Amino acid sequence: MPNPVSASADTPIVHVVDDDAPLAAALDSLFRSIGLQTRTYGSAQAFLEAKKPDLPGCLVLDVRLPGVSGLDFQAQLDEMGIGLPVILMTGHGDIPMSVRGMKAGAVDFLAKPFRDQDLLDAVSIAIERDRARRAAAESDADLQARYETLSPRERQVMALVVAGKMNKQVAWDLELSEITVKIHRGSAMRKMKARTLPDLVRMAGSLKIPAQ
Amino acid sequence: MPNPVSASADTPIVHVVDDDAPLAAALDSLFRSIGLQTRTYGSAQAFLEAKKPDLPGCLVLDVRLPGVSGLDFQAQLDEMGIGLPVILMTGHGDIPMSVRGMKAGAVDFLAKPFRDQDLLDAVSIAIERDRARRAAAESDADLQARYETLSPRERQVMALVVAGKMNKQVAWDLELSEITVKIHRGSAMRKMKARTLPDLVRMAGSLKIPAQ
DNA sequence: ACCCGGCTCATCCCATGGTATGGGGTGATG
DNA sequence: CATCACCCCATACCATGGGATGAGCCGGGT
Numbered sequence: 001m002p003n004p005v006s007a008s009a010d011t012p013i014v015h016v017v018d019d020d021a022p023l024a025a026a027l028d029s030l031f032r033s034i035g036l037q038t039r040t041y042g043s044a045q046a047f048l049e050a051k052k053p054d055l056p057g058c059l060v061l062d063v064r065l066p067g068v069s070g071l072d073f074q075a076q077l078d079e080m081g082i083g084l085p086v087i088l089m090t091g092h093g094d095i096p097m098s099v100r101g102m103k104a105g106a107v108d109f110l111a112k113p114f115r116d117q118d119l120l121d122a123v124s125i126a127i128e129r130d131r132a133r134r135a136a137a138e139s140d141a142d143l144q145a146r147y148e149t150l151s152p153r154e155r156q157v158m159a160l161v162v163a164g165k166m167n168k169q170v171a172w173d174l175e176l177s178e179i180t181v182k183i184h185r186g187s188a189m190r191k192m193k194a195r196t197l198p199d200l201v202r203m204a205g206s207l208k209i210p211a212q
Numbered sequence: 213m214p215n216p217v218s219a220s221a222d223t224p225i226v227h228v229v230d231d232d233a234p235l236a237a238a239l240d241s242l243f244r245s246i247g248l249q250t251r252t253y254g255s256a257q258a259f260l261e262a263k264k265p266d267l268p269g270c271l272v273l274d275v276r277l278p279g280v281s282g283l284d285f286q287a288q289l290d291e292m293g294i295g296l297p298v299i300l301m302t303g304h305g306d307i308p309m310s311v312r313g314m315k316a317g318a319v320d321f322l323a324k325p326f327r328d329q330d331l332l333d334a335v336s337i338a339i340e341r342d343r344a345r346r347a348a349a350e351s352d353a354d355l356q357a358r359y360e361t362l363s364p365r366e367r368q369v370m371a372l373v374v375a376g377k378m379n380k381q382v383a384w385d386l387e388l389s390e391i392t393v394k395i396h397r398g399s400a401m402r403k404m405k406a407r408t409l410p411d412l413v414r415m416a417g418s419l420k421i422p423a424q
Numbered sequence: 425a426c427c428c429g430g431c432t433c434a435t436c437c438c439a440t441g442g443t444a445t446g447g448g449g450t451g452a453t454g
Numbered sequence: 455c456a457t458c459a460c461c462c463c464a465t466a467c468c469a470t471g472g473g474a475t476g477a478g479c480c481g482g483g484t
Contacts, residue, residue, distance in 0.1 A: 090307075095323040098307045102314035111307040151460060164408030167441070177463055182442065184461090189442095196376030197441095201413040363430060378470070389433055394472060396431085401472095409471095 012127045013037040013057035015084070017047050017073075019066050027060065030116055031123070042066075044073045056134055058107070058126035060119070063090040063097065071097065074104050083133055085126035087119070140206065147207055149191050157184040158192075162204040224339045225249040225269035227296070229259050229285075231278050239272065242328055243335070254278075256285045268346055270319070270338035272331070275302040275309065283309065286316050295345050297338035299331070355418055361403050369396040370404075374416040 014031045016038060018024045024040040031038045037055075041047040043066050047059075059077075063070035074086050088101045091112045098109040107129065108122035150158065153174075160170040167185065171178040194200035226243045228250060230236045236252040243250045249267075253259040255278050259271075271289075275282035286298050300313045303324045310321040319341065320334035362370065365386075372382040379397065383390040406412035 093307055095302075095305055095307060095310045095321065098310050099314060099321045102311060103320075108315075109307065109311045153461070162410055164410040166439095168439095176461095178440095179464070180462055183463095186442065197409060198374055198376040198413045201410045202417065205414065205417060365431065379472095380470080388431095391434065392432055395433090398472065 010055060011035060011037050012130075013039060013053060013055050014123055014127075015047060015052070015057060015059045016040045017042075017044060017059065017065065017070075018062040018089070019043060020062070027119075030119070034120065036123070036127075044068050044070075044076075056127055056130045058085045058087060058123055058130055060087045060089065060123070063088055063093060063101070071100055071104065074101065074106065078104070083130075083137070085129045085133075087122045087126055089114075089119075143192075143203055143206055146192050147203075150188055151184075154184045154188040154191070157181055158188040158200065158204065159209055161185055161188075161197075162201050162209060222267060223247060223249050224342075225251060225265060225267050226335055226339075227259060227264070227269060227271045228252045229254075229256060229271065229277065229282075230274040230301070231255060232274070239331075242331070246332065248335070248339075256280050256282075256288075268339055268342045270297045270299060270335055270342055272299045272301065272335070275300055275305060275313070283312055283316065286313065286318065290316070295342075295349070297341045297345075299334045299338055301326075301331075352418060355404075355415055358404050359415075359419055362400055363396075366396045366400040366403065369393055370400040370412070370416065371421055373397055373400075373409075374413050374421060 014027075014036050016024050016027050016031075018027070018040070019042050021042070024042075028038045028040055037057075039050065039052075041050065045067065061070045061073065065073065068076070070088060070090075074088070077084065077086070085107045086101075086105070088098075088106045088109045089112060090097065090109070093109075093111055098111075101109045107126040108118075110118060110122065147155075156174060157170055160173060161167075165173065167178050167181045170176075170185075171181045174181070188194075189200060192200060192203055194203060226239075226248050228236050228239050228243075230239070230252070231254050233254070236254075240250045240252055249269075251262065251264075253262065257279065273282045273285065277285065280288070282300060282302075286300070289296065289298070297319045298313075298317070300310075300318045300321045301324060302309065302321070305321070305323055310323075313321045319338040320330075322330060322334065359367075368386060369382055372385060373379075377385065379390050379393045382388075382397075383393045386393070400406075401412060404412060404415055406415060
């Protein structure tokens with residue numbers, strides 16, 4: 001039988017990292033009440049060790065944690081390439097702390113006590129941001145994967161073609177015959193699944209291949 | 213005779229908006245001491261009415277101002293399209309205030325008293341950011357200006373060409389002869405100063421002309 | 425009335441792009 | 455050794471791009 005407030009399917013996940021168990025439990029039920037999955041962790045370490053499902057979500061993080069500071073942890077996550085949007089909470093914070101958190105890209109920084117609604121708003125923004133991030137990352141990974149199937153020559157040719165050079169010029173630059181360039185160019189188009197040259201140019205742009 | 217700490221040429225400008233005159237004067241001399249120009253204003257209104265030289269710079273803004281709040285003023289500047297990076301200062305601030313300021317894009321939010329060096333660091337970041345912003349805006353305006361010289365037909369053709377359609381298909385879409393398409397295409401290339409099709413595609417990208 | 429710019433089209437000609445067919449060489453790998 | 459991926463090239467053929475020349479139609483401004 002379906003849940004009254006549907007959950008557990010592919011609904012977003014809120015990860016709560018807070019060593020204050022009662023508070024974590026309260027947050028958990030708050031999020032569940034609006035149909036979000038939650039996971040709670042007593043420490044940064046616990047969060048890192050847990051395996052996270054491949055779903056959009058966000059991280060609600062207390063600044064005061066056992067071991068590392070929440071702010072340091074935030075920076076650490078960044079270096080590790082975990083792009084999960086972060087919402088920071090604190091009981092005893094000051095302005096420099098909040099500024100540092102926001103500079104590091106936090107979605108919000110909430111001083112306790114805060115209204116439930118403020119947190120829910122922040123979470124909803126964070127999740128939306130994560131959705132966009134994941135979508136961008138995915139299409140980027142797709143593109144990157146295709147690009148990696150190109151042979152070295154094909155990449156060179158692609159770069160020059162995308163820079164606007166004619167086959168003839170590419171041939172001269174790479175000391176090849178024009179016919180060979182045409183062939184590499186064709187394979188590159190096929191492998192990149194680019195129907196037209198403008199498509200290829202845009203792909204090169206997304207891949208940050210320098211224009212010229 | 214040149215100044216000891218070179219200024220007044222095309223050096224960046226720090227705009228200080230603060231109704232505390234002694235403090236403004238102190239900031240003024242602080243910034244001049246490192247070779248920056250400064251302008252001080254007693255109110256948001258005074259800043260808006262002043263004519264600002266066309267130079268990179270930033271805005272140092274006290275949150276508590278006569279009339280509007282600094283935060284509201286910040287939002288107002290945004291709506292007016294004044295992209296000058298903002299640094300907020302406050303004597304009596306709290307976390308929500310700083311978070312709001314940072315969310316609105318402030319470079320930094322400093323609680324008084326702060327160290328001179330913190331402000332100088334923020335200013336230097338802000339000016340660098342403004343430089344980048346201005347450069348981007350300028351090249352964008354250039355492009356936009358060229359785009360505006362295109363006739364309506366030329367724009368239609370350009371859009372379809374950039375979307376990867378062949379002249380033939382463009383002709384069919386617009387119910388034109390292929391020859392006419394070629395001509396519009398040629399003019400578009402010339403007017404946009406695009407040497408090659410990839411160039412045109414990138415320009416269209418910067419102009420945010422939808423790809424297909 | 426005239427000119428000019430935008431829009432349209434045709435025919436001709438040539439450069440360029442793109443693919444197919446067929447050939448040969450290398451080096452890594454099973 | 456056989457195979458495969460990558461690299462190189464030629465000839466041929468056709469589609470496409472792009473410019474020159476010449477032309478007609480409109481509407482707005484001098």
